[in-house]
Amino acid sequence: MAEIQEKADSGKGGKKRAKKMSTHLDMTPMVDLAFLLLTFFMLTTSFSKPQTMEIRTPIDENKPENDTPIKASNALTILLGEEDKVYYYFGLGNPDENPEVEVTDFSNNGIRQVLLSQRVKDNPKMVVMIKPTEASRYKNMVDIFDEMKITDTKKFALVDITEQDKQLLANR
Amino acid sequence: MPKAKVKRTKPSIDMTPMVDLAFLLVTFFMLTATPTPDEAVIVDTPSSVSEIKLRDADVITITVSNDNRVFFGVDGKHTKETLLDRMAQKYGVTFNEEQRQTFALIPSFGVPINQLGSFLSVPGPERKDVNQPGIPIDSVNNQLSDWVWETRKLNPSVIIAIKGDVDVSYETVDKVISTLEARKVNTFNLITDMETRPTIN
Numbered sequence: 195m196a197e198i199q200e201k202a203d204s205g206k207g208g209k210k211r212a213k214k215m216s217t218h219l220d221m222t223p224m225v226d227l228a229f230l231l232l233t234f235f236m237l238t239t240s241f242s243k244p245q246t247m248e249i250r251t252p253i254d255e256n257k258p259e260n261d262t263p264i265k266a267s268n269a270l271t272i273l274l275g276e277e278d279k280v281y282y283y284f285g286l287g288n289p290d291e292n293p294e295v296e297v298t299d300f301s302n303n304g305i306r307q308v309l310l311s312q313r314v315k316d317n318p319k320m321v322v323m324i325k326p327t328e329a330s331r332y333k334n335m336v337d338i339f340d341e342m343k344i345t346d347t348k349k350f351a352l353v354d355i356t357e358q359d360k361q362l363l364a365n366r
Numbered sequence: 367m368p369k370a371k372v373k374r375t376k377p378s379i380d381m382t383p384m385v386d387l388a389f390l391l392v393t394f395f396m397l398t399a400t401p402t403p404d405e406a407v408i409v410d411t412p413s414s415v416s417e418i419k420l421r422d423a424d425v426i427t428i429t430v431s432n433d434n435r436v437f438f439g440v441d442g443k444h445t446k447e448t449l450l451d452r453m454a455q456k457y458g459v460t461f462n463e464e465q466r467q468t469f470a471l472i473p474s475f476g477v478p479i480n481q482l483g484s485f486l487s488v489p490g491p492e493r494k495d496v497n498q499p500g501i502p503i504d505s506v507n508n509q510l511s512d513w514v515w516e517t518r519k520l521n522p523s524v525i526i527a528i529k530g531d532v533d534v535s536y537e538t539v540d541k542v543i544s545t546l547e548a549r550k551v552n553t554f555n556l557i558t559d560m561e562t563r564p565t566i567n
Binding site for chain 1: 381382384385388389391392395396398399411412414415416417418419420430527529530531532533534535536537538539540543547552553554555556557558559560561563564
C-alpha cells in the first residue's frame with residue numbers, strides 16, 4: 195500500500211533517482227500473532243516436573259534370618275487414625291506391656307515434637323513403625339513419611355496394622 | 367489568513383525490538399514446551415518436602431483417584447504396543463491395529479482388559495467422558511499386577527510412581543503397594559506437590 199503511493203510521487207523529480215524506500219512496515223499483525231503464540235506456549239508449558247518421594251519397603255524373602263526382632267524399648271509405634279489423627283505409643287504394643295496410647299496430630303507441635311523428643315532422638319536404635327489404619331487416608335501416609343524426613347528419622351517402616359493395635363485404639 | 371495546519375504524522379513506533387523479543391520468547395517456549403498430557407482423571411496430590419524430581423522416561427504411573435479407581439500409565443510408544451500384545455495374549459483378547467495405535471498414544475487408562483478394546487475404539491474427544499471403572503486390583507483378579515509385571519519384563523529399567531489423591535483411603539493404597547510388593551517391586555515413588563521445609567528447633 196505504502197509502496198504504491200511512493201511510486202506515484204517519484205514521477206516528479208527530473209532525474210531518475212533510486213528512491214529511498216521507507217523501511218516502515220506495519221508490524222502490528224505480526225506482533226499480534228507473535229504474542230498470541232507466546233501466550234499460548236507460556237500457558238501450555240509445564241515447567242515443574244513432578245516431585246516424588248522415594249519409598250523402599252523391606253524385601254520379603256520369607257527368610258527368618260532377615261527378620262531382626264526389635265526390642266520393645268527401641269520401638270515407637272505410630273498409628274494413623276481417622277480424621278487426620280495420629281496415635282502413638284512406645285513399644286511394640288503387646289498387651290502385657292500395657293502401652294499408653296497418646297493422640298496427637300500433624301501440626302508443628304504434634305507428632306514432630308514426639309519424633310524430636312529426647313527419647314527418640316537420643317536412642318540410635320529407635321525404630322519407628324508406621325501403621326496406617328483403614329480409616330486413614332493417603333495424605334496421612336505421605337505426611338508421616340514427610341515428618342520422618344523433616345525430623346531426619348532414618349529408621350522407620352511401614353507395617354500392617356495388627357489386631358492388638360486395633361484393640362488398643364478401641365479401648366482408649 | 368490560512369489556518370495553521372496541524373502537521374499530521376502517522377503514529378508509528380519502531381516495533382522491531384519488541385518483535386525480536388516476542389519471537390525470541392516464542393521460540394524459547396516452543397522448544398521447551400512439553401504439553402501436559404491429558405490425564406484420565408484429575409488427582410490432587412499431597413504435598414511433601416521431598417525434592418527429588420521424577421525422571422522423564424521409563425516411568426510407570428499408577429494413578430489412584432479419590433473414588434478409589436486405579437489407572438495405569440506407561441511411557442514409550444514401542445513399549446506400550448508390545449505391552450498390549452503381551453497382555454492380549456495373556457488374557458486371550460484381541461485388539462485391532464487401530465486400537466493398538468490408540469493405546470500407544472493415550473497416557474493412561476483405567477478399564478479392565480476385557481473392556482479395553484471398546485474403550486480404545488471410542489473416538490478421541492469422547493474418550494475423556496467415558497466412565498472408566500478402574501483397573502481391577504482384587505486378589506482374585508489383579509490385572510494391575512500383570513500390567514506392571516509385563517511392563518517390567520519389557521523394560522527392566524522402569525520405575526514405578528504412585529500418584530494418589532489426598533483423599534484416597536489407605537486401604538486402596540495398601541492394595542496397590544501390596545500388589546507391587548508381590549511382584550518384588552520394593553522401591554517406588556510417590557508423586558507429591560512441593561512444600562517448603564519447615565524449620566525445626
